[in-house]
Amino acid sequence: MRKSHLAAPRYERQNLLPEFGDRGQARLSGSRVLVVGAGGLGSPVLLYLVAAGIGRITFMDPDVVDESNLHRQILHLTPDIGRPKVDSALEKLSRLNPLVAIDARNDRFSVENAMHILSEGYDIIVDATDGFENKFLVNDAAVLSNTPLVCGGVLGWEGQVMSVLPARSACYRCLFGSPPAPGSVPTPAQAGLIGTAPAVVGSLQATEVIKLLLKKGRLLLDRLMVMDLLVGEIRTIEVHRDTSCPVCGEAPKITSLVKENYNH
Numbered sequence: 346m347r348k349s350h351l352a353a354p355r356y357e358r359q360n361l362l363p364e365f366g367d368r369g370q371a372r373l374s375g376s377r378v379l380v381v382g383a384g385g386l387g388s389p390v391l392l393y394l395v396a397a398g399i400g401r402i403t404f405m406d407p408d409v410v411d412e413s414n415l416h417r418q419i420l421h422l423t424p425d426i427g428r429p430k431v432d433s434a435l436e437k438l439s440r441l442n443p444l445v446a447i448d449a450r451n452d453r454f455s456v457e458n459a460m461h462i463l464s465e466g467y468d469i470i471v472d473a474t475d476g477f478e479n480k481f482l483v484n485d486a487a488v489l490s491n492t493p494l495v496c497g498g499v500l501g502w503e504g505q506v507m508s509v510l511p512a513r514s515a516c517y518r519c520l521f522g523s524p525p526a527p528g529s530v531p532t533p534a535q536a537g538l539i540g541t542a543p544a545v546v547g548s549l550q551a552t553e554v555i556k557l558l559l560k561k562g563r564l565l566l567d568r569l570m571v572m573d574l575l576v577g578e579i580r581t582i583e584v585h586r587d588t589s590c591p592v593c594g595e596a597p598k599i600t601s602l603v604k605e606n607y608n609h
């Protein structure tokens with residue numbers, strides 16, 4: 346990004362923050378972030394990261410826009426129903442900020458492609474997926490490639506956020522072990538979801554990314570932020586690395602990605 350772009354009026358308000366200073370915008374502009382998912386969480390994550398001027402953003406999603414997505418997936422509009430989510434999202438994101446290089450991939454983040462994608466070299470990966478299998482896969486790929494990760498999850502009126510620095514702070518598996526048996530825990534498609542829950546969680550995830558890139562503030566490391574929007578309560582729970590964690594513990598059993606670990 347050219348130097349003049351770093352002082353573009355679109356960045357004026359954030360550049361006023363002491364945490365940005367002279368170099369903050371250059372840090373964001375020199376960074377590369379991978380966002381897995383362009384749905385409920387991906388919408389706010391992508392909108393705010395593109396608006397903030399992250400230099401290069403890759404995002405991926407294999408799905409097409411469904412009418413039932415629209416109450417929460419605010420990147421997609423009624424005329425987008427039936428379009429690939431990545432096409433719909435790319436159209437809005439490139440209009441929002443043409444200074445950002447955006448790479449949209451109509452593909453699922455999978456056991457087969459995860460490590461190859463992460464070998465492209467990302468500063469941060471953002472989990473904007475749904476489904477436990479996907480969340481464990483993104484976590485394990487982040488840990489195995491030593492890529493910082495920002496996790497987020499939503500269900501009903503509730504949400505949670507946590508950041509992970511592999512081998513330095515608790516990972517998703519340290520907290521949750523392994524994916525629950527299929528059908529044992531309800532999904533948003535079964536239990537329902539308020540549209541604003543992914544908006545809150547995704548905005549917090551984008552904030553964690555910005556703090557991580559700026560190296561400012563206190564990240565949600567070894568801390569799980571949990572919120573119940575129905576009663577208006579947000580708490581931050583201290584969590585710890587599990588020395589017997591199968592992926593980041595002292596004797597990890599997971600040293601590569603194999604389908605059996607994700608109920609795929």
Ligand SMILES: [Zn+2]
Binds near residue numbers: 516
């Ligand atoms: Zn772990």
